[in-house]
Amino acid sequence: MEKKYNPKSFEDKLYREWEESGCFKAVRDDKKVPFTVMMPPPNITGQLHMGHAMDETLQDTIVRFKRMQGYCTLWLPGTDHASIATELKIVEDMKKEGLTKADVGREGFLERAWKWKEKYAGRICDQLRKLGSSCDWSRLTFTMDEKCSKAVREVFVNLYKKGLIYRGDRIINWCPCCKTALSDAEVEYAEESGNFWHIKYFVEGENFFLEVATTRPETLFGDTAVAVNPKDKRYKHLIGKNVILPVVNKLIPIVGDEHADMEFGTGVVKITPAHDPNDFEVGLRHNLPVVRIMNDDGTMNEGAGKYCGLDRYECRKQLVKDLEESGLLVKVQPHTHNVGHCYRCGSTVEPIVSKQWFVKMEPLARPAIDAVMDKKVTFVPERFAKTYYNWMENVKDWCISRQLWWGHRIPVWYCEDCGKEICEKQDPAVCPECGSSKLKQDEDVLDTWFSSALWPFSTLGYPDDTPDLEYFYPTDVLVTGYDIIFFWVARMIFSGLEHMRKVPFRDVLMHGLVRDEKGRKMSKSLGNGVDPLDVIDKYGADSLRFSLLQGVAPGNDTRYSDAKVEACSNFMNKIWNASRFVIGNAEGRKVKPLSEVKLCAADKWIISKLQSVIRDVTLTLNKFELGVACQILYDFTWSDFCDWYIELSKPALYGEDEGKKDAALSVLTFVLENTLKLLHPFVPFITDEIYRELPGASGTIMLKDYPRYNSRLTYKKDAQAFEGVMDIIKAVRAAKTELGCPPSKKVSLLILTESKRLISANRESILKLAGAKDITFINDGAEAGEKSVAKVLHIGTVFIPMGELVDIDKERERLSSELEKVTDEIRRADGKLNNQGFMSKAPKKLIDDERAKLDKYIAMREKILEQLKSL
């Protein structure tokens, strides 16, 4: 083994080997239980960020764990075409060449898009490899692959025929920059400071006016009424009359509608059905005309008269000026309000009436809610179910058409002769109505999330009845960030139920965001993003992985910090060196199996510790508590195995007794091998690299059985007794430090104890680890003499003659404080045991433990008192 832990020297090599030998491949096996995870397909917009790294690491860890446990694991990788996001990128890219979409045309554009896909999807897959992702590359899927497109077509047509997809004029969110409709989920709201412009709307034939407050004065051209509350005494007599629309000088009616809030503003609200969702509803109730006054690019249309062609904000500016000049502006009030922005480009979205395709949500939402209620799908942590219900219960119809080119084209054709709308699984050649061959396909594409929603089954071959689908669906766990519950998780659930009649996954493990060191979101604009590849380059993938898991609780955000990765890298180094120690010592010797050696107390102690680690790690992993599992392994490896057991094994290893040497070596090897296996799902590279060096090991660790708890290896009594030996070592070390005794100076130990055999058996270990030169058993504390320090322990009292270093007063002080501590413990235990309620209600084991503790402490108190007396 190399002297230094150097991840670069083996990570890529190992990954290639795994991949080439087919370790990641999921081969259906009816004798095995399947375990399926669908990778949330990263967008092909660029490269992976820290959030992805965490997402993939979580999945990989779970998948590797299950694979080692003997499941037939499928982790299916893929990438997402990310319709709008990618299209934006490509448009940006073309701009550099001075080209626009119009210049290259639909065909030309798609050609570029596919080239883009080849480049970026490939790059993303390489990054996934760097992270160590053990996904089945043979099943790599792209959301616009043939099979996904087929699924999309199937689903669209089915929903269409069921009447769950319809086309209509509705208010949708329009991004004037991307020039497409957006779904509600794709709009992000942000507080912005704006104004309330109070405008005079004169009542027809009167010389008074209604004061109307608006935040978007330019929409005035689309006003087709003003509304007042029918209960509003100030205005209700005016209902039915008309007002004169300022500037336009058109008459529009005053309607009575509950929508007008008497308490808010002036109580009069202008109604612009074409440009406001609420107004649209009002318009429907009062049968008002819908007048669109804006173009797709955010400029004003002919409806705006002389302002036609102006950008919406320029129009606002000029209109306000004109209103002011003509005395129609009452006042301007500063006002902060929430403004919707496109989640891709950040432009302010405009609510606009437009003819779009929608999925009717109500019939789909109900079963999806029930599935979670009935625990067919479980959110981890549970609280996210609430978020899900909240959204599902209030969800509006889903706008799925996008005025883009990159994506699944809507499979609807229109007959140019008779106007017939055709939606079939096969492309129509002629109109079934009139036989005309002049058919034109809908120009729009589908929302990216429409295909993502089908991911758990489209990847497995739906709508065909494939063996994969039969075997691997429903999937087991979906791992993703809480930020896409609405976009994706919810939509997969109702889609799975609707099209497969089964939920798409049983558990949803949510994780939070990876923030920067200061707790800020990582973002391009802040420039605070950390590239996972840079980190891997510097520290290795294992260190990055471990740092992303350690101390992270499900659903919680976490902070990335170099310091943390460094700490993890130190841990890797620790594993490396401990292994080097074990392997080095095994060199040239035959390592015997555990059953053929005589185990000493320390051996039994570490072996039973290992058993409890196996039990706890398995338990926590099954509950998706990866952060806790990491901690357990970290502590065990570093503290128990390295700091204690390896040190304890040295006397035997360097001694003359071949039997002891054999035992130590076989225990070291046994524990190391198991530890590596336990760690492998978290840190796959280093564990496999070391595993291959292990005496007797062959093949890759990733296909070995995960350690199983073995109750025959718990040695409970011996292990517990051995902790008494460790107490002695700790006490002597502490005493030496307290008295300023140099560590190199060996001390003598006089021990008053009833556990002479145990201590004798571990004499060498105590001498070495405590820095002592000899041990003498005594029968009376007086034998130790005055110039010694007494450490009263459960196992007995240890006297350390320190000569002139001993200060009697300080020693008395120290013992007194120990006495106080012990007395406190006695008081506490005594109190509990005398508590009627505790005695009658607490579990028996607890009472017994408490009683045993009390006895121990009472004995200790006696010894301390004795010792104090003798000073």
Add this chain to the structure above:
RNA sequence: GGGGGCAUAGCUCAGUUGGUCAGAGCGCUUGCUUGACAUGCAAGAGGUCACAGGUUCAAGUCCCGUUGUUCCCACCA
């Protein structure tokens, strides 16, 4: 307006069926070339687990309230 999260050592955070639960990493103090590792070893200092109640034999751990902070959803023109 509605719903969450968080508040534990100087800093970043674990602590999931209430019972050694007061922890880890980093930082800090002291001392160590202890035959795997100074990416290390040993010994320490440091917290009334936000505040105020309640349930319980027993509460960082469950319930109610308060304060601070943060996120999501809805949205009044």
